[in-house]
Amino acid sequence: MGMLEGRFDENFFVTTIEQGIAWARESSMWPMTFGLACCAIEMMAVGGPRYDLDRFGAGAFRATPRQADLMVVAGTVNMKMASRVRRLYNQMPDPKFVIAMGACTCGGGPYYKYGYNVVKGVDLVVPVDVYIPGCPPRPEALMEGIMRIQDKVRGMRYLTKGQAIDLPIPARTGYIQLPPELDDADPVKALEKQIAWAKMNKEKATPTKA
């Protein structure tokens, strides 16, 4: 229990059952193996050792919807597939979450105009919790999406029925931590530094005339 370590006396800590349940749930988000097109390659990359989804407890890809909490719709959903997507979603046990990964599932993507057989966004078929844009999104983006789902789970109140549900507060902002030479306490100065650095890099990259 890394997050509780050192905060309490030996062998003793206090929590609520609700927090305990949420903690257990967010730390074992089992996704369903559900790659439909090119985006699935990025999803597999996230599952692989380089990005290692297991660090977030979400690496156990299940081959059946009945054991899964999370459906990562990775790829183009076509009209013929839509009814199957719906059916798989219905077979998942509650609480269930859906990530729409890639431009195709967010809203049709490259097939928006001339794709006669592509569903223009998987949210027309199943309710979506997190949208990840990109064609395909970077593996980091998918991990960010899974962390957003975890934030959502943490914000859920299972036992206090009828009480107002707190909005999930993102525990991770998704912002990049900059190296000290580009960072500054004053955001304007920091931005100037970054722009200067980007300019310098651009000049470096332009080929010198022979």
Place this chain on the structure above:
Amino acid sequence: MTATEIIATLDAECGSKIKDKKTDAIDPFIVVEPANLVAVCTTLRDHPKLRFESLNCISGVDYLEPDPKKVAKAGFEPHVEVVYHLCSISLRHRFVVKVLLPRWKDDKPGELPEVPSLVEIWPAADWHEREVFDLTGVMFGGHPGLYRILLADDWVGHPLRKDYEFPLEYHGIRGR
């Protein structure tokens, strides 16, 4: 064998059945009437100097200029072509056969034009013909199971036709 020799051999065998030929194209081809297709293809497969034992691909092409302003410049009459790419593995040559069809049978919109199926000659034709039927809308007479291969069974229309209208909705899912 070069394309000219292939066409000469075919001419000697069944010259009356070849409607048109073009040897200076990148892929030299002959044009055949649908009624003669099976006879010509049987010759292509069985003739000892041709021996086309492999059917690579069947394509359906819709020739139609949907923009009325550009019709005059299009350079073709509206029609549908079915293109057969053949190759011989033992003799290492390749050839193309084309069939020209009207866009609709008897010019009645909705009535699909018909060509005889080649499944009996090359079993590989089975799924290719289903795909051409599915997307371009060409009937293959004598095909053992001509139903859609890519789209759902209850799909309406043939999407690769140039005048295809995208569906507004399909089983409650917005289509455009």
